[in-house]
Amino acid sequence: MTFSLTGFDWHLAxxxxxxxxxxxxxxxxxxxxxxxxxxxxxxxxIEFVFEFIGDLARSSLDLERDPAFLxxxxxxxxxxxxxxxxxxxxxxxxxxxxxxxxxMMAISVxxxxxxxxxxxxxxxxxxxxxxPEGPIGKVMLPINIIEDLSKPLTLAFRLFGNILVGEIxxxxxxxxxxxxxxxxxxxxxxxxxxxxxxNIVQAFIFMIxxxxxxxxxxxx
Amino acid sequence: MAYHINIHPLDMLNTLxxxxxLFFVLRRVAFPPLLKAIRDRQARIEGDIKAAEDIRxxxxxxxxxxxxxxxxxxxRAEAAMTRALRDAEAESSKILDRAxxxxxxxxxEAHTEIQAERDQVLATVRTQAVELAVTVATKVLGQGxxxxxxxxxxxxxxxxxxxx
Numbered sequence: 022m023t024f025s026l027t028g029f030d031w032h033l034a035x036x037x038x039x040x041x042x043x044x045x046x047x048x049x050x051x052x053x054x055x056x057x058x059x060x061x062x063x064x065x066x067i068e069f070v071f072e073f074i075g076d077l078a079r080s081s082l083d084l085e086r087d088p089a090f091l092x093x094x095x096x097x098x099x100x101x102x103x104x105x106x107x108x109x110x111x112x113x114x115x116x117x118x119x120x121x122x123x124x125m126m127a128i129s130v131x132x133x134x135x136x137x138x139x140x141x142x143x144x145x146x147x148x149x150x151x152x153p154e155g156p157i158g159k160v161m162l163p164i165n166i167i168e169d170l171s172k173p174l175t176l177a178f179r180l181f182g183n184i185l186v187g188e189i190x191x192x193x194x195x196x197x198x199x200x201x202x203x204x205x206x207x208x209x210x211x212x213x214x215x216x217x218x219x220n221i222v223q224a225f226i227f228m229i230x231x232x233x234x235x236x237x238x239x240x241x
Numbered sequence: 242m243a244y245h246i247n248i249h250p251l252d253m254l255n256t257l258x259x260x261x262x263l264f265f266v267l268r269r270v271a272f273p274p275l276l277k278a279i280r281d282r283q284a285r286i287e288g289d290i291k292a293a294e295d296i297r298x299x300x301x302x303x304x305x306x307x308x309x310x311x312x313x314x315x316x317r318a319e320a321a322m323t324r325a326l327r328d329a330e331a332e333s334s335k336i337l338d339r340a341x342x343x344x345x346x347x348x349x350e351a352h353t354e355i356q357a358e359r360d361q362v363l364a365t366v367r368t369q370a371v372e373l374a375v376t377v378a379t380k381v382l383g384q385g386x387x388x389x390x391x392x393x394x395x396x397x398x399x400x401x402x403x404x405x
Contacts, residue, residue, distance in 0.1 A: 029251040037256055041263045048271035055274040057281035067275060092272050096264050121252035129257065 036116040040104040081236035098228040105220035118185040127177035138238030187216040
C-alpha cells in the first residue's frame with residue numbers, strides 16, 4: 022500500500038466519470054417520463070428503490086426535516102450499483118474496485134455522520150466517546166474513538182475488497198477462456214450471476230450503513 | 242487499471258467532485274420529476290380517499306334518513322292498521338246488532354203469526370166441535386133442537402171449551 026501526492030490515475034478518473042454519467046443517464050431515463058398515473062416498469066423500479074430506502078430511513082430519521090438525505094441515500098445506492106456493475110462490462114473496470122474511490126466515499130460518510138451528530142448535539146456529540154457513564158467511560162474512551170474511526174475503514178475496505186475479488190475472479194475465468202467475451206459461457210455466466218448479486222448487496226450494505234451511522238450520530 | 246492499494250489524494254478528490262456533481266445533477270434534474278409524480282399521486286390518492294370518505298358519510302346520512310322514513314312509514318302503517326281494525330270491529334258490532342235486532346223482529350213476527358194461526362185453528366176447532374156436539378146430541382135425543390135450544394147449547398159448550 023503506497024501513498025502518493027503526485028500520482029493521478031487517469032484510468033480510474035475515466036471509470037469514475039463513466040460511472041457518474043451512466044448513473045445520471047440511468048436515473049434520468051427512469052424518471053424523465055414520471056407520471057402520477059400508472060407508472061411504467063422503469064418508474065416502478067426507481068419508485069420501489071425510493072420507497073424501500075425511504076421506509077428504512079423513516080424508521081430511524083426524521084426525513085421531513087432532511088428530505089435531501091433520502092435523495093443522498095438513493096444516489097449512493099444507484100451510484101454504487103452502477104459502479105459495481107461497470108466491472109462486469111468487458112474492457113471496463115469498476116471504480117469501486119479501487120480503494121481511493123471507496124475510501125473517499127467512506128470518509129464522506131464519516132464527515133456526514135459528524136455533521137449530523139454536531140447538528141443534533143453540538144460539541145456534546147463527543148460525549149458518546151465516554152459511554153458508559155462513570156469511571157469505566159474513561160477506560161472506554163480510546164476504544165470508542167477507535168470504534169468511530171474504524172467505521173470509514175470498514176466501509177471502504179468491505180466494498181473495495183468484495184468488488185475487487187469479483188473482478189479478479191472474472192479475470193481469472195476470462196483467462197481460462199471460459200468468460201463470455203473469449204469463449205464458453207457456463208462458468209462465466211454462473212460467476213456473472215453471483216457477482217451481480219454481490220454487487221447489489223454491497224451497494225445496499227454501504228447505503229444502509231451510511232443510514233445507520235447517521236442515525237446513531239443523532240441518537241447519541 | 243492495476244490492482245494496487247495506492248492512496249492518491251488527487252484520485253480521492255476526483256471521486257469527491259464526481260460524486261458531489263452527481264448528487265447535484267440528480268437532485269436538480271433526475272429526481273424532481275419522480276418526487277413530484279409521487280407527491281401528486283399521494284395527493285390524488287388522499288383526495289380520492291377524502292372524496293370516498295365524504296361519499297361514505299353522505300351514504301350514511303342518506304341511509305339514516307331512509308331508515309327514519311321507513312320507520313315513520315311503518316309507524317303510519319301500524320296506526321292505519323290499528324285504526325282499520327278498530328273501524329272493522331265497530332262495523333262488525335253494528336252489523337251484529339242489526340242482525341240480532343232483525344232476528345228478534347223475525348222471531349216476534351213468527352210468534353205473532355203462530356199465535357194468530359193457533360187462535361184461528363182453535364176457533365175453527367171449537368166451531369167444528371160445537372157443530373159436532375149438536376149433531377151428536379140431536380141424534381142421541383132423536384129430535385131436533387129448536388134454534389133457541391141450539392144457541393143456548395152452543396154458548397154453553399163454547400164457555401166450557403174456553404174454560405178448559
